[in-house]
Amino acid sequence: MATRVATPRSRALGFGIRTARKARDLGVRELARLVDVTPQELSHWESGTRVPRIDQVGLLLGALRVEPVERKRLLELAEYAREPNWLERTVPGISPRLSAFIEYERTASAIFAWEPLLIPGLLQTPDYVRTILAAAGRPREEEQLRVKVRLLRQEVLTGRDPSPYTVFLAETALRQRRGGPEVMAPQLRHIVEVAQRRNVTLRVLPDNEEFHPGLNGSFVIFDFADLPPIVFLEQYRGSAYLYDEEQVADYRAAQRVMAMLALSEQDSCALVREVIADLEA
Known part of the structure; x- marks a missing residue:
């Protein structure tokens, strides 16, 4: 099994998703059901050990009704989340x-x-x-x-x-x-x-x-x-x-x-x- 690695951007993306979920008072299982993924997969996204596709991030942000400015920031993080270093x-x-x-x-x-x-x-x-x-x-x-x-x-x-x-x-x-x-x-x-x-x-x-x-x-x-x-x-x-x-x-x-x-x-x-x-x- 490959080692799980959270890059700076993937971890920041996961933190942003988790913050938005908690702001809507949703549990992991509830949000996972809304976007049709497993709770385990969503947990990996929130920890930054896996990176969702751009379309999956869009679904998450839509379900969480994230404001435009934060939505843009999180989508940009998702686009470059696999880059090893963050400058x-x-x-x-x-x-x-x-x-x-x-x-x-x-x-x-x-x-x-x-x-x-x-x-x-x-x-x-x-x-x-x-x-x-x-x-x-x-x-x-x-x-x-x-x-x-x-x-x-x-x-x-x-x-x-x-x-x-x-x-x-x-x-x-x-x-x-x-x-x-x-x-x-x-x-x-x-x-x-x-x-x-x-x-x-x-x-x-x-x-x-x-x-x-x-x-x-x-x-x-x-x-x-x-x-x-x-x-x-x-x-x-x-x-x-x-x-x-x-x-x-x-x-x-x-x-x-x-x-x-x-x-x-x-x-x-x-x-x-x-x-x-x-x-x-």
């Missing part, structure tokens, strides 16, 4: 790209993140988020929306069934004085506090002359209980998802190399506290 421009507000990323965070069985320059989104305080957005020249209304979304995303670490989260930070990210001590000191205290949670592992890579693959840029690895892992790469004006087995293996290997160079959890928190003390001196 899209960043757009204001909660874009389809961000929606897909949030869905990956929400459904992941474990998350690994490496960040060489910034504090990762799941650890950011509101003031830190505002500082970054202000520097990027974001409109005030967009800033407020993104702060709200960022805080909602962090519930994956603090909810009833929190995701295991391993984060590697470069010492450089800790010592950046973004927003000044009044922003960075509370931000770093928040990191130490979150690191005490049983589901969170924080390790710092100290600044030195050691070369490691993480110097090439940040990345996130999402693991799932019943699907292959996906790697997320963020760039200035877009992002990319990788699910090819060999590519994912390369990023796993990079994670192992950095793990050998990173400080222990205890020493990492001690270093963060030292940076806080320097900021407040």
Whole structure:
């Protein structure tokens, strides 16, 4: 039996179908009966492990009375759902790209993140988020929306069934004085506090002359209980998802190399506290 693989677009398509179904308060069996498919097939579509034909997507959207704008988006996803990697421009507000990323965070069985320059989104305080957005020249209304979304995303670490989260930070990210001590000191205290949670592992890579693959840029690895892992790469004006087995293996290997160079959890928190003390001196 072939391995079931959900590409970024197929998973986003499935999420959109499931969201529309729930908005109409329909069960899987009920919707499957309306479009003349088996419940198992519809479940595969919603998980992204199989991709419906364009005409099948049209039937689904018609049965669910999906609005024109969302209908167009889902049909476009269906057309290119089998493409392995997803590269899209960043757009204001909660874009389809961000929606897909949030869905990956929400459904992941474990998350690994490496960040060489910034504090990762799941650890950011509101003031830190505002500082970054202000520097990027974001409109005030967009800033407020993104702060709200960022805080909602962090519930994956603090909810009833929190995701295991391993984060590697470069010492450089800790010592950046973004927003000044009044922003960075509370931000770093928040990191130490979150690191005490049983589901969170924080390790710092100290600044030195050691070369490691993480110097090439940040990345996130999402693991799932019943699907292959996906790697997320963020760039200035877009992002990319990788699910090819060999590519994912390369990023796993990079994670192992950095793990050998990173400080222990205890020493990492001690270093963060030292940076806080320097900021407040």
